[in-house]
Amino acid sequence: MKNVYLIGVGLIGGSMLLDLRAHYPEAVFYGIDHNDDHLDQAISCGVVDHKATMEDLINADLVIVSIPVDATVNLLSQVLDNINDDSLVMDVGSTKEAICASVANHKNRRQYLATHPIAGTEFSGPQAAIKDLYKGKTMIVCEVEKTAFAQQELGKGLLEKLGMRVRYMTPAAHDKHIAYVSHLSHISSFMLGKTVIQEEANERDIFDLAGSGFESTVRLAKSSPAMWTPIFAQNKEHVIAGLDGYIDNLVSFRESLKNDNHTAIYNEMAQTNRIKTILKGIQNGK
């Protein structure tokens, strides 16, 4: 692999390049971003070597599209227009249905691999990129059957080098499941942070009274609105279904508490304690 292009030099794509550079010492890594400061930071962080433009993609062996999912829907066709016959184009968006649909009929569809790495932090930008972010993590790959064998092989090779486990899903199944396991977590965290900030006019009280438990539950409320607004918008139907289930559970917990039904409260928590065993796998990096 000689020429790698990263479109969107942020945490997700940047962390990927930090690892790939070690495996492809001979390759040159290029960054494309509408934010020139981020490009300069990406170069100074060693994420990419040079700035590039969409026209340069004709030289790409690999293009990683790592931008907000609404921008991906708008740009992905143009990326496939600009590549050569041997290129592999991957996106890493947190939604898959709309993105896969946007190139479903593109003449170069077979050079595209739809992926979503289950990894990241609440931070963003090239300076937030870290090595080994993907080691032991899951990469969801959608519609693999629509990608040409050569590009599949190249993509699988990259994921192996990143140390990732591959889970194949349909875009529809991905968006439905991820709404519950990821998108809902972000909304619960943002709304918890909002509720506490609303109540605690004096932030000193939050500062003094909040412990590691609060820090853990609101950590995702530090996430980038520019990245998450289009994710929620694209996955609207499943996110609303998840929110409905969550709100129903909160309302019924509130009713049990209001009616002093302490047995019900106890049992709900006891049953949910099962999450311990489920999370073990996650904590062990799966």
Added chain:
Amino acid sequence: MKNVYLIGVGLIGGSMLLDLRAHYPEAVFYGIDHNDDHLDQAISCGVVDHKATMEDLINADLVIVSIPVDATVNLLSQVLDNINDDSLVMDVGSTKEAICASVANHKNRRQYLATHPIAGTEFSGPQAAIKDLYKGKTMIVCEVEKTAFAQQELGKGLLEKLGMRVRYMTPAAHDKHIAYVSHLSHISSFMLGKTVIQEEANERDIFDLAGSGFESTVRLAKSSPAMWTPIFAQNKEHVIAGLDGYIDNLVSFRESLKNDNHTAIYNEMAQTNRIKTILKGIQNGK
């Protein structure tokens, strides 16, 4: 200090003793617990030296009551009945109004110091006790003016040795604020875990798709129902008020999403990002 008694040999009191033992090498540490297995574990973990009974409290220089808050309300008067004139009795419960009220008119009220350490983990039991849990953390002290000067001094000395910051509050203010900053976090986490488990009949999907973000937001759902049910029950009024605010915010977020009001969604998240600066203090151990 010669004789220290811990009633309830779990994570909170046990971690306190692990640190205090280093500062009072000459003292003997006794455990009182209705769970004899926990007492044996506490001895083998080095949390306490010997088992004891309520009758032994007459020999106590310090008694730390670290049991579920409903049990504290029932037991605290009896503890104050059994001590000598120089003893200090501290509780570490996550609620303060009901506990303080339970001994408001006790003849030995001045020997009691009402405290709540803002520290802990999602685990419980003596084997979960860890050293330095309290270093740099906040200790809420309520109604300090009702505690005799000698016992105040002893208590403050202990907190200094644990490396804690002291924040003085009324029981009413404590219960109101902590409902938002702690109790609400636990409910949001438990209900998020419940919602995802309900939806994901196949736990393999949670295991594969859940990342560190989900792990962080549901971490508190591992907490002990036996400890948290009475906390929610005793702080019912404030917890319900907090839940109402939280549910309202979730419903309005859902409405904005349903109506494709992406500007509203973006702005809500952007405003809540302020939590970053508030949390900095928490992450730095305050």
